Amino acid sequence: MSAVDPQDKNPKIEQAGASDESIQQVHSILLREKPEPEENHSPMPLFLLGFISAMVLMVAIYFVHNSGGLSQSFSFKQAAMVYDERFDPKNAPSAGAEVKIDPLALGKKNYASVCAACHQPNGLGVPGVYPPLAKSEWVTGSEERIIRILLHGLQGPIKVEGKEYNSAMPAIGPGGYNFSDERIAAVLTYIRQEWGNSAPAVTKEKVTEIRTKAAAGRTTAWTSAELDAIP
Ligand code: HEC
Structure with a gap:
């Protein structure tokens, strides 16, 4: 279909109908030049954020209720600085109670x-x-x-x-x-x-x-x- 003679350097004619070759050349340049990479952080889904916050809150509440006597300092002598899984708040000595030494x-x-x-x-x-x-x-x-x-x-x-x-x-x-x-x-x-x-x-x-x-x-x-x- 190309009626343009590649030898014809008349710009007017080139404008009127670009050759297959030149179209391919231009496209190949366009295809090579990919868009600039940009920083791409997809935001955390809201429901996940909410779920994690709820978990943290629940763990905190659970620990307060089941802290195993950790730092439940009833008096200075009583200050428990280690976790005691057998700790029972109901049996804990009341504040200021003297600790009996054997x-x-x-x-x-x-x-x-x-x-x-x-x-x-x-x-x-x-x-x-x-x-x-x-x-x-x-x-x-x-x-x-x-x-x-x-x-x-x-x-x-x-x-x-x-x-x-x-x-x-x-x-x-x-x-x-x-x-x-x-x-x-x-x-x-x-x-x-x-x-x-x-x-x-x-x-x-x-x-x-x-x-x-x-x-x-x-x-x-x-x-x-x-x-x-x-x-
Ligand atoms: C440095 C050594 C030494 C130390 C430490 C020591 N004792 Fe003695 N104890 C002796 C000697 C020596 C005698 C006998 C003294 C004498 O010959 O008059 C004695 C005598 C006794 C007696 C009377 C005699 C008897 O055998 O029943 C008792 C009770 C006693 N000691 C208890 C203790 C207790 C409790 C302690 C620790 C809190 C202690 N001693 C620490 C050396 C010691």
Whole structure:
């Protein structure tokens, strides 16, 4: 159909009817030049956004109701900083409630950290050097005496389970190991009920009473002769 002679350079004629060739050439250029790429973020579907927000809210509400005692600080001593799956808000102690410390557990811990070095973990002591606490008549006897031994120490000759010792034990109370009355009561309760010993518990009130009244002002260690005079 092309009637235009490719050799004919007359622009007027070219305008009137472009050759197949030139049309193809122009199109090929147009096809090569793709549109500029543009940033293309398709917005999140609204329903998905709503669904996720609802989930987050529900999880937050669920956690508040099932937080397992996490940071439910009823008092400073009670502050639970770990998740406890058995936590039951109904059984939680009320605000300001004193936490009961098991004297035997406290006593055992303090025995291990201080007394065991000399009296040994099994309470049998070291023959000739450190007297035994297991089955000792001092331990299971009058609390008046052992409270004093712990408060201020003990020195000089002493007979325990028929054997003589002559050494010195440092004060465990103020000025020595600085045990509180509560720790002294706990460790005494522990040694009175461990290794087959069975004697009544010692209260911290009794320790306080002896420290502040009966033996007030005492700073030196006791001797067994002095203690024998105390009922
Ligand atoms: C540094 C060593 C040492 C430590 C620590 C020590 N004791 Fe003693 N304890 C002795 C010695 C030594 C004697 C005997 C003292 C004497 O010969 O006059 C003694 C005597 C005793 C007695 C009277 C005698 C007997 O065997 O029943 C008791 C009770 C006692 N200690 C309890 C304790 C308790 C409880 C603790 C820890 C809170 C403790 N001791 C810590 C060295 C120690």
